[in-house]
Amino acid sequence: MTRESEQYDAIVIGAGHNGLVAACYLARAGLSVQVLERNPHIGGAAVSRQLYQNFTYSNCSYVCSLLRPEIMRTLELPRFGLQIIPYDGGCTMMQGGGHLALYDNHDALRREIARHSKRDAEAYDRFARDMIRQCKFIKPLLMREPPDPTSFKPRDIRELLYLGGHFNRLGEERMYDTLRFWTMSIADFLDEYFESEIVKAHMAGSAIIGTALGPRSPGTAYVLLHHYMGDIDDTVGAWGFARGGMGAVTKALAASLQASGGTIRASAPVERILVRNGRSVGVALADGEEIKARLVLSNMDVKRTFLETVEASELSGDFLRRVRNFKIRGSSGKLNIALDGLPTFPAIPAGSPSTRGDMHVTDTIEMMERAYDDWKDGAWSRAPYIDMLIPSQIDPTMAPDGKHYMSVFVQYCPYQLASGPWDAAKRQAFGDTVIDTIARHSPDFKSLILHAEVRTPFDLENEVGLTEGNIFQGELTFDQLLFNRPIPGCAQYRTPLRGLYLCGSTTHPGGGVMGAPGANAARAVLRDLRLAAT
Amino acid sequence: MSDSAGTAPHYTRPLLPTPFHERARALSQVDSFVPWAGYTTVDVFTNAGQEYFAIRNACSVYDLTPMVKYRIAGPDAGRYLNRLVTRDLRKLRVNRVSYCVWCNDAGNIIDDGTVFRLGETEYRLCTAERQLDWLLDSAIGFDVQLSEVTEEIAALALQGPTSCAVLKKLGVTGIERLKPFEFSCFDATGMRLMISRTGFTGDLGYELWADPRQANQLWDALMTAGRSRGIRAIGSRALNMARIEAGFLMPNIDFVSAEGTVRVGTSRSPLELGLGWLVDFDKGHFTGRRALQEQMRQGLQRQLIGLDIAGNKPAANALLYADRKGQREIGSVTSAMWSPTCKRNIALAMVDAPHFAMGTTMWAEVYLSRELVWERRMCKAQVVDKPFFAPERRRVTPPGDF
Numbered sequence: 001m002t003r004e005s006e007q008y009d010a011i012v013i014g015a016g017h018n019g020l021v022a023a024c025y026l027a028r029a030g031l032s033v034q035v036l037e038r039n040p041h042i043g044g045a046a047v048s049r050q051l052y053q054n055f056t057y058s059n060c061s062y063v064c065s066l067l068r069p070e071i072m073r074t075l076e077l078p079r080f081g082l083q084i085i086p087y088d089g090g091c092t093m094m095q096g097g098g099h100l101a102l103y104d105n106h107d108a109l110r111r112e113i114a115r116h117s118k119r120d121a122e123a124y125d126r127f128a129r130d131m132i133r134q135c136k137f138i139k140p141l142l143m144r145e146p147p148d149p150t151s152f153k154p155r156d157i158r159e160l161l162y163l164g165g166h167f168n169r170l171g172e173e174r175m176y177d178t179l180r181f182w183t184m185s186i187a188d189f190l191d192e193y194f195e196s197e198i199v200k201a202h203m204a205g206s207a208i209i210g211t212a213l214g215p216r217s218p219g220t221a222y223v224l225l226h227h228y229m230g231d232i233d234d235t236v237g238a239w240g241f242a243r244g245g246m247g248a249v250t251k252a253l254a255a256s257l258q259a260s261g262g263t264i265r266a267s268a269p270v271e272r273i274l275v276r277n278g279r280s281v282g283v284a285l286a287d288g289e290e291i292k293a294r295l296v297l298s299n300m301d302v303k304r305t306f307l308e309t310v311e312a313s314e315l316s317g318d319f320l321r322r323v324r325n326f327k328i329r330g331s332s333g334k335l336n337i338a339l340d341g342l343p344t345f346p347a348i349p350a351g352s353p354s355t356r357g358d359m360h361v362t363d364t365i366e367m368m369e370r371a372y373d374d375w376k377d378g379a380w381s382r383a384p385y386i387d388m389l390i391p392s393q394i395d396p397t398m399a400p401d402g403k404h405y406m407s408v409f410v411q412y413c414p415y416q417l418a419s420g421p422w423d424a425a426k427r428q429a430f431g432d433t434v435i436d437t438i439a440r441h442s443p444d445f446k447s448l449i450l451h452a453e454v455r456t457p458f459d460l461e462n463e464v465g466l467t468e469g470n471i472f473q474g475e476l477t478f479d480q481l482l483f484n485r486p487i488p489g490c491a492q493y494r495t496p497l498r499g500l501y502l503c504g505s506t507t508h509p510g511g512g513v514m515g516a517p518g519a520n521a522a523r524a525v526l527r528d529l530r531l532a533a534t
Numbered sequence: 535m536s537d538s539a540g541t542a543p544h545y546t547r548p549l550l551p552t553p554f555h556e557r558a559r560a561l562s563q564v565d566s567f568v569p570w571a572g573y574t575t576v577d578v579f580t581n582a583g584q585e586y587f588a589i590r591n592a593c594s595v596y597d598l599t600p601m602v603k604y605r606i607a608g609p610d611a612g613r614y615l616n617r618l619v620t621r622d623l624r625k626l627r628v629n630r631v632s633y634c635v636w637c638n639d640a641g642n643i644i645d646d647g648t649v650f651r652l653g654e655t656e657y658r659l660c661t662a663e664r665q666l667d668w669l670l671d672s673a674i675g676f677d678v679q680l681s682e683v684t685e686e687i688a689a690l691a692l693q694g695p696t697s698c699a700v701l702k703k704l705g706v707t708g709i710e711r712l713k714p715f716e717f718s719c720f721d722a723t724g725m726r727l728m729i730s731r732t733g734f735t736g737d738l739g740y741e742l743w744a745d746p747r748q749a750n751q752l753w754d755a756l757m758t759a760g761r762s763r764g765i766r767a768i769g770s771r772a773l774n775m776a777r778i779e780a781g782f783l784m785p786n787i788d789f790v791s792a793e794g795t796v797r798v799g800t801s802r803s804p805l806e807l808g809l810g811w812l813v814d815f816d817k818g819h820f821t822g823r824r825a826l827q828e829q830m831r832q833g834l835q836r837q838l839i840g841l842d843i844a845g846n847k848p849a850a851n852a853l854l855y856a857d858r859k860g861q862r863e864i865g866s867v868t869s870a871m872w873s874p875t876c877k878r879n880i881a882l883a884m885v886d887a888p889h890f891a892m893g894t895t896m897w898a899e900v901y902l903s904r905e906l907v908w909e910r911r912m913c914k915a916q917v918v919d920k921p922f923f924a925p926e927r928r929r930v931t932p933p934g935d936f
Contacts, residue, residue: 101545103544103545105548107544107548107549107569107572108544108545108548110664111544111548111572112544112545118666118682119666119667122666122667125667125793125794126667126793129793129794129796133796136796136797170798171798173640174798349543349545351543351545352545353545354545
C-alpha cells in the first residue's frame with residue numbers, strides 16, 4: 001500500500017494514549033505505522049515517571065475510569081500489562097474540622113450523608129439514578145463519529161437517525177433532562193437535589209476539574225457527567241488506579257502496537273506537517289529530517305496542529321479563525337509528592353477508608369467560586385480546590401514500602417499570570433499555596449515531604465504539549481462538543497487537508513484518558529481507505 | 535460470636551442492629567442474616583420450612599423494625615396523603631389502617647405501604663423502602679410536618695392461627711374485638727403497645743408497635759406467652775413464602791420503584807400490578823391520576839397475574855411463552871414457590887396482553903439441576919386467581935382459638 005516515496009502508511013504525531021490507540025487500530029488493520037514522540041519518554045499526559053528515588057508519579061492524569069473497555073479488550077491491553085484497580089472512599093474535609101466521606105457500601109453512604117442531611121442521604125439515590133440515566137444515553141455515542149447535521153451524506157443521515165432514535169428511546173422527560181443537563185451550571189443542578197453545602201461541594205468537584213469555569217457557570221453540569229460516564233467492570237461512575245501509574249496505560253498500548261508491527265520513535269519532535277497540493281505527505285522533524293507517509297494523524301490539539309505545525313498558507317483564513325477561537329484555556333495545576341510516610345488527617349476518623357480515595361478540602365460551592373474568581377483575575381487560587389489521592393495505599397508499585405506517593409490535582413491555576421510570566425519562584429509559590437492548603441488539614445504533612453514536582457498549565461504546555469495546559473485538549477462546553485468538537489466542519493477526525501486527521505482529545509468525545517477519540521479517528525481513516533477495522 | 539454492631543461506626547459496620555437483634559442472634563442457629571433497609575435481619579433462624587409452618591400452623595414472630603416509618607402530621611396531613619396515594623383516604627377513620635400505593639406523574643408505582651390514622655391530623659406511613667426525598671417533594675403546597683421515625687419504634691409481626699390466643703395470654707385485654715385493618719393501644723405486662731390487625735402473611739395476625747427500650751421485654755413476654763401455642767421466631771425467607779401464597783407484592787422482586795429505574799419501560803403501574811382495586815378515580819386528583827386514566831382507556835399492555843405451574847419445581851425467574859416450543863415470549867415469573875399449604879406450584883408473573891386473562895395457558899421455561907446436570911423443561915402454566923391461600927380465619931372477628 002505504501003507508495004515508493006512513502007516510508008509509512010501512517011505517521012502518528014504524539015505518543016499520548018489517543019495517538020497510541022489510533023496507531024494500534026491502524027497497525028492491526030495492516031498499515032505500517034510510525035509514532036513520533038518529541039519527549040524522550042512516551043505517554044503524553046498518561047505517563048508514569050520516576051523523578052525521585054524509587055517513587056513513581058502519575059505526573060499528569062492520575063486516575064482512570066473513562067478508558068473504554070472495548071478498547072482495552074480489542075487491543076488486548078491486559079495481556080500487555082494493564083490492570084485497573086477501582087478504589088472506594090473519598091472525602092471532603094471541612095474548614096471547621098468535620099468531614100463528608102463517600103463509601104461504596106450503600107448503607108454506609110446513606111448513614112454518612114445523613115449525618116449532614118437525612119434528606120440528602122435519600123436524594124443521593126435520585127441523583128445517582130439521573131446520572132446513570134444520562135450516562136446510558138451518552139455512552140453509545142462515545143465510540144461513534146458525531147454526525148454532521150448539515151450533511152446529506154448517507155452516513156451522516158444514518159448516524160443522525162441513530163442519534164435521534166437513541167434520544168427518542170430516552171423517554172420524553174429524560175430528553176428534557178438531557179438538554180438541561182448539558183447546559184446548566186453544576187451549582188443550579190445540585191440545588192435540585194441537595195440541601196447540604198458540604199454534599200453539594202463534594203459532588204461539584206468533578207464539574208470544575210480541568211475546566212476554566214466556576215461552579216456557577218452554565219455548562220459545568222455536563223463536565224460532571226463527563227466524569228461519570230466511565231465504568232470499571234460495569235460499575236458506572238467508578239474510578240480506579242492503573243497499576244504502576246497512568247503510564248501503565250500508554251506502556252500497554254505501546255506494547256500492543258509493537259506486537260502488531262507498529263514502531264515508536266521517542267525524542268523525535270515534529271516541526272512541520274508537510275503539505276503538497278492540499279494533501280499531507282509526511283512530517284519534518286526539528287532536525288530537518290523528513291519522513292514521508294500517506295497519512296498523518298495528529299494527537300496534538302487542534303490549535304497546536306494548525307497554528308503551529310501546518311503552514312498557514314495551506315489553510316483558509318476562515319478555518320484558521322475558527323481554530324484560533326477554539327477555547328482551550330488552562331486552569332489546572334498538579335503536584336506530585338513523595339512522602340516519607342502516610343500523612344494523618346485528623347478530621348477523618350480512624351478506620352474510615354475514605355482517605356484511600358479522592359480527598360478534598362473545599363467545603364462550599366461559594367469557596368469553589370471564589371477560587372475561580374482568583375483565576376479570572378490571573379492568579380492561582382488562594383484557597384484552591386484540590387483533588388488529592390495517595391495511590392500507594394492501594395498500588396504497592398508506586399512507592400517504597402512504608403512511603404507514599406501523593407497526587408494533588410489543583411484547580412484553579414492560570415496559564416498566564418496577571419503579574420507577568422511564570423518563573424521558578426512563582427511556580428514555587430504556587431506549590432507552597434497548595435502544600436499550605438493541605439497542611440491545614442494534616443499537621444504532619446509538611447514534615448513528610450521528600451520531594452515535590454510542581455506543574456503549572458505553563459509547564460503542561462511546555463512539557464506535554466497541551467496548548468495553554470488544558471488537560472482536555474479543549475474545554476468540554478456544549479459549544480465544543482459532538483459535531484462542534486473541535487470546530488464546526490472539522491468534527492469527524494478529518495481536516496481540510498486530505499490525509500491529515502486529528503485523533504486527540506481535542507475531538508469528540510473529548511478528554512479524560514478515554515481512548516475513544518483515537519479509536520474513532522482510526523475508524524475514520526480505515527473507512528476512508530475502505531479497510532475494515534478490527 | 536461477639537457483637538459490636540450497636541456501637542461500631544457505619545464505615546466499618548454499615549448495617550444497624552434492630553432493637554431485637556440481641557434476642558434474634560441468640561436464637562439464630564445458622565447465622566443467616568440479610569440486609570433490609572439499613573438493618574441486619576434474620577433470613578433463616580433454623581429451617582425456613584419449619585419457620586413457614588409456624589405461620590400457617592401456630593404463631594410466628596417476625597422482626598418488622600426495619601420497615602421505614604414516617605410521621606405525617608399537620609392540618610393538611612389528610613389532604614396531603616390523599617393526593618399522594620391512589621386510594622381514597624378521606625374515608626379512613628382514626629384507628630384504621632389502609633394499604634396503599636403511590637405513583638409518579640407517569641402513573642408508575644413508587645412504593646406500596648400502609649397508612650395508619652393515629653389522630654384527626656396525624657398519620658403514620660410504613661414503607662419497605664426509604665421515601666423521604668419523594669415525600670418531602672410531595673409536600674409542596676401542604677401544611678404538613680414530615681419526619682422519619684423508624685428508629686423510635688420497634689415492631690414485631692405476630693402472625694398465625696394462634697396469634698390472637700397468644701396475645702390474650704400476654705394479657706392484651708380485648709384484642710379479640712380488633713377487626714382487620716384496625717389498631718388500638720393496649721397495656722399489657724407493664725408495657726404500652728400499639729397493636730394493629732395487619733400483616734404480610736394473608737393469615738390471622740397482628741403487628742405490635744412498641745418503645746424500642748422495651749424490645750427485649752416484649753420479645754421475652756411474647757415467647758413466654760406463646761410457648762404452649764407453638765410460637766416461633768421466623769426469618770425473611772419463611773415470610774416470603776407466606777406472602778407469595780397471599781399474593782402480596784415485594785418491591786424489587788415483583789416490581790421496581792419508578793423512582794429507582796434507569797431504563798425506559800421497566801416501571802409498572804398499579805393497574806399493571808393487578809392493584810386496580812387500590813385506584814380510586816372518583817376521589818379527586820392524585821399524583822399519576824391522568825396517566826392511569828389514560829392507561830385504563832387504552833387497555834393494559836401487561837399485567838401481574840398468578841400462575842399454577844405443572845410439576846413441583848419452582849419456576850423462579852422463568853421466561854414465559856405462548857407456545858410449547860418457546861418461540862413467542864410473553865413474559866416472565868417474578869416470584870415462584872412450591873406452596874406447602876396449597877400443594878400447588880405457584881408463581882406471580884408479569885405477562886403481556888392478551889395472555890393475562892384468567893384461565894389462559896402458557897409455558898414456563900424451567901431449568902432444573904439434576905445433581906448439576908442441567909435440564910430445560912417447558913412446564914404448562916395456567917392463569918389462576920390470587921391469592922393462592924386466603925383462610926377465612928384472617929377475617930373472622932373475634933378470631934377462633936385455633
